[in-house]
Amino acid sequence: MQGFDTVIRNGLVATAAETMQADIGIRDGRVVALGQELARGRVEIDARGKLVLPGGVDAHCHLDQPMDEGLRMADDFASGTRSAACGGTTTVIPFAAQIKGRSLRDAVEDYHQRAGRKAVVDYAFHMIVTDPTEQVLREELPALIAEGYTSFKIYMTYDDMMLDDRQILRLLAVARRHGALAMIHAENADCIAWLTETLEEAGHTAPLYHGTSRPMAIEREATHRAITLSELVDVPILIVHVSGREAIEQIRWARGRGMRLYAETCPQYLFLSAEDLGGGYEGAKCVCSPPPRDRANQRVVWEGLSDGLFTIVSSDHAPFRFDDPQGKKPGGKEVAFRHIPNGIPGLETRLPLLFSEGVRTGRITLNQFVSLTATNPARLYGLHPRKGTIAIGSDADIAIWDPNKEVTIENRMLHHDVDYTPYEGMQVTGWPVTTLVRGERVWDEGQPCAPSGHGEFLPCGKPEMARPKPGDAAAGGYVGNLPDALARLAKGPPHA
Ligand code: URP
Ligand code: ZN
Numbered sequence: 001m002q003g004f005d006t007v008i009r010n011g012l013v014a015t016a017a018e019t020m021q022a023d024i025g026i027r028d029g030r031v032v033a034l035g036q037e038l039a040r041g042r043v044e045i046d047a048r049g050k051l052v053l054p055g056g057v058d059a060h061c062h063l064d065q066p067m068d069e070g071l072r073m074a075d076d077f078a079s080g081t082r083s084a085a086c087g088g089t090t091t092v093i094p095f096a097a098q099i100k101g102r103s104l105r106d107a108v109e110d111y112h113q114r115a116g117r118k119a120v121v122d123y124a125f126h127m128i129v130t131d132p133t134e135q136v137l138r139e140e141l142p143a144l145i146a147e148g149y150t151s152f153k154i155y156m157t158y159d160d161m162m163l164d165d166r167q168i169l170r171l172l173a174v175a176r177r178h179g180a181l182a183m184i185h186a187e188n189a190d191c192i193a194w195l196t197e198t199l200e201e202a203g204h205t206a207p208l209y210h211g212t213s214r215p216m217a218i219e220r221e222a223t224h225r226a227i228t229l230s231e232l233v234d235v236p237i238l239i240v241h242v243s244g245r246e247a248i249e250q251i252r253w254a255r256g257r258g259m260r261l262y263a264e265t266c267p268q269y270l271f272l273s274a275e276d277l278g279g280g281y282e283g284a285k286c287v288c289s290p291p292p293r294d295r296a297n298q299r300v301v302w303e304g305l306s307d308g309l310f311t312i313v314s315s316d317h318a319p320f321r322f323d324d325p326q327g328k329k330p331g332g333k334e335v336a337f338r339h340i341p342n343g344i345p346g347l348e349t350r351l352p353l354l355f356s357e358g359v360r361t362g363r364i365t366l367n368q369f370v371s372l373t374a375t376n377p378a379r380l381y382g383l384h385p386r387k388g389t390i391a392i393g394s395d396a397d398i399a400i401w402d403p404n405k406e407v408t409i410e411n412r413m414l415h416h417d418v419d420y421t422p423y424e425g426m427q428v429t430g431w432p433v434t435t436l437v438r439g440e441r442v443w444d445e446g447q448p449c450a451p452s453g454h455g456e457f458l459p460c461g462k463p464e465m466a467r468p469k470p471g472d473a474a475a476g477g478y479v480g481n482l483p484d485a486l487a488r489l490a491k492g493p494p495h496a
């Protein structure tokens with residue numbers, strides 16, 4: 001019997017399914033033993049009094065994404081993944097974004113160049129499809145899915161990204177046929193445009209009005225429409241960054257009708273509110289879409305976490321510096337809300353915030369926490385069981401937590417390249433003290449310590465969860481309100 005490279009000893013190990021007192025033996029970057037009193041490893045880590053959890057999988061973050069002229073994301077693959085590691089996250093999935101008029105393949109190749117050998121945690125890519133030409137639909141997308149890019153985001157808003165319903169339907173049909181998962185940003189673009197014009201005419205251009213221009217109703221409408229499109233094509237979708245009650249009601253309604261449908265939320269919808277958009281231009285720090293809502297909506301999002309409505313919790317880290325002409329002050333000016341780049345940082349704080357306010361308060365169990373932040377994202381995007389769990393054969397991606405560590409969040413202790421955190425001054429209990437990626441320490445004793453370029457690219461499998469729900473065989477699956485014959489014609493066979 002070969003020895004272990006590392007043994008993590010005496011910790012309380014939790015997965016999505018169970019919690020157990022166990023030692024973990026690691027060899028060649030993988031978990032090879034789970035048990036009591038394992039033989040000594042070359043490296044010994046004493047986790048007595050600590051929690052030993054699968055490293056987090058942050059399946060929605062934006063790093064070094066090409067931006068409009070004059071804007072720049074503050075984090076690239078080096079600083080973004082460093083920050084992730086220091087917050088207990090061991091896999092990230094950012095976005096290779098197609099530029100309208102250009103090829104999707106080019107976007108993926110360009111994104112590999114940007115990733116270079118910079119990452120310190122492992123990473124996969126989602127794609128963002130902004131121009132679903134015949135070439136993209138028939139050739140590029142199916143080929144890219146087969147190569148391990150098995151998820152893509154569709155925007156229902158943002159002028160340079162949004163697709164109309166027919167384009168979305170065609171993309172969902174490709175997802176169904178080729179076994180990919182579509183992620184939908186659900187907000188009604190025309191309503192936002194009209195509300196923005198109306199607010200501007202009245203002179204309301206401060207960041208506070210970003211929230212007014214994107215009320216819950218426009219997210220509710222788009223969520224319902226996305227669900228309808230998914231029903232017509234009979235393919236599961238993920239509604240990303242769900243912000244509150246009315247969107248949640250649509251998801252519950254669809255699930256109640258038997259649809260297979262997934263939902264993501266983010267810490268900003270649990271910890272921030274519309275008030276954070278106020279206070280003058282400082283509010284720009286919290287401009288993201290959908291916008292943070294109110295405390296009543298926060299409560300409904302918490303309920304959705306505890307009762308299983310939500311499949312995953314991601315950061316939606318979209319890093320722009322506040323005091324920066326390429327960030328929240330484009331051209332060095334305080335601009336009208338429509339010109340403020342959308343997004344907030346959160347890769348490093350995602351897990352501690354959710355652990356502290358979710359697990360420690362009893363709103364969610366420790367196993368739910370693991371499931372929402374690691375196991376489910378890995379399953380949803382075809383990375384499980386390599387990622388997202390602690391099991392024999394899985395990568396030794398592990399976060400060792402001090403569940404009693406009291407931390408006041410301050411931007412100066414974080415490791416991103418953003419000049420603020422929206423969570424400044426918040427007190428949390430529980431923080432990862434050591435993070436391992438494939439058995440190597442990337443965060444330990446308060447220091448990032450990854451060997452440079454340690455992160456590897458992960459081609460994703462075709463996710464089981466993206467398969468249409470098996471249904472009445474004669475009808476070819478779940479057909480909702482579509483007449484059977486039309487359903488068969490429109491949908492085609494799903495990916496086997
Ligand atoms: O405001 C946000 N969420 N910015 C990031 C891009 C997106 O829509 O996820
Ligand atoms: Zn989005």
Ligand code: ZN
Nearest residue numbers: 060062316318
């Ligand atoms: Zn996003």
